[in-house]
Amino acid sequence: MGGGRTAEGLHLRAERARANRLRRLLDSEKALAAALLAPGLAILVLLIAYPFVMALWYSLTSIRVGDAGTFVGLANFSKAIDDSIFQTAFRNTLFYTFWATLFKLLLGMYLALLLNRHFRFKRIVRASMLLPFIVPTVLSAFAWRWMFDPTFSVMNWALYHAGMITDRLPFLSSGDWAMWCAVAVNTWRGTPFFAITLLAGLQTISPDLHEAAALDGANAWHRFWHVTWPLLLPVTLVVVVFSVIQTFSDFQLIYVLTGGGPANSTHLIATYAYQIGVNSGLLGEGAALSLFMFPVLFAVVWLQLRFLRRTEVT
């Protein structure tokens, strides 16, 4: 009898010790942090860090679909630099990023200032303004492609019947026009993002500051330039950084709108890398083309981190 009781007691004590160990483990900050970070980090390491290293390796080899290839050094990169289509794609990417970001910033700021006022149906207007940003880009880009259609374009129709043109505008059938069309569609899609984030920034600015400035005789423009803009600068910079990264690495909009055509004149780095890496199966060359995005993205991220650190200090 007694022996059974002690065995039971031992068992209980062991159980309690285990529970205590588990409890201590759950309470230990380091162990808990490691356990909590593990699942997310596993996915990020396996599916971001590892493919990034693989991309670096691919770009140095002649790998293609069904052929592991050999080490070729920087041949893929020098081939890309000499490739006139890639040169165009690189220039297009800079052009597209610069103009689209500039327009999105200007229009987004203007829209944010308008939405910051009180008016009827404000909530529904603000909500509908975000639609271009919500709807899948591929699907809305199709609507734009249809509106730019060479034969059935509603815009050519409207301009012609308004007497403003006598011949149709070559929206997507000329390379120069098509790049501006892509900038316009990207602006259409991205302006809400700027407007809503800047609006959130505007709402944190105390109206007292404007009243004080107005009492000092500042007009609307001066109030914007000397009060609103400096206070909005931090959030503006962050939004611009995000937008530059998104726009610089864009793929879907051009893929649908022009497919890189006419005659490869509207490729971006990403669409050309897709054409070479996936359509032609030249994985090494495609990976090298994608990596041309990296220095620019790296510079932007570096600026962002520097900037973040500075705001933390001040």
Added chain:
Amino acid sequence: MVIERKWKKWLLFYLPLALFILFTLFPFYWMAVTAVRPDAELYRTWRQTNAAPLWTLAPTLEHVRSLLETTAFAVWLWNTMLIAIVSTAISLVCGMFAGYALARLRFPGSEFLGTAIFITYLVPQTLLFIPLADIVRSMHLGNTPWALMLTYPTFLIPFCTWLLMGYFKTIPKELEECARIDGATRFGAMVRIIFPAAIPGILSAGIFAFTLSWNEFIYALVFMASAEQKTVPVGVVSELIRADVFFWGQLMAGALLGSVPVALVYAFFVEHYVSGLTGSVKG
């Protein structure tokens, strides 16, 4: 004076706002009109006069019917929904855990990890799709929904972690300490006290992640090969254009129907979406 002010308000406020609304919404309107316009009316060249150019006199559901009957559109909708929900759920769980660890726990390297996760947030999909396609294939996930359910979290986890980390920091530490005095473990306090207190933030991150998954294109384009595995954006691009012929009525019907679910989710949670959006860019 009053009249002049009113006139000024119309010119400087209502007119620009109306132009913004027109610019923003016209493509959607045109999408909808095209989706219900019969083919005979659709293909009229830009020089021809048109009795009802901006609307249609004979609305038809023919395009929607053929879209649902002759293509796998319904399957694509289902795939997109499933993939968006699962990848959002995975990312939320990972993001809540990691966000809590980075916001509340002291451990060596926490600052470095925070920065590292922030950097992965800024890595675009277009930089990695070529090697990632090989990884997906070697894990035998190619052409299965898991290929996307596991790769979408790569851009959702950093975002969720970043957003929730900021949110957790705003919850007073005392709440947690009370629970700990009452005998809860740190883990227990996190699950029972902090997570419920952070529900608005979690909802924001979830809604935003859902719309991002619904929007994703290049991974779905590269990883999914067969028609019945595709998501809506990829299906519309690759299956509705046959032999370089654009069936615009059907395409616009697909674009419209493919946008409705995500627009509905957005409409129900506008405020959460907006705080997710504005939170996504806060340092």
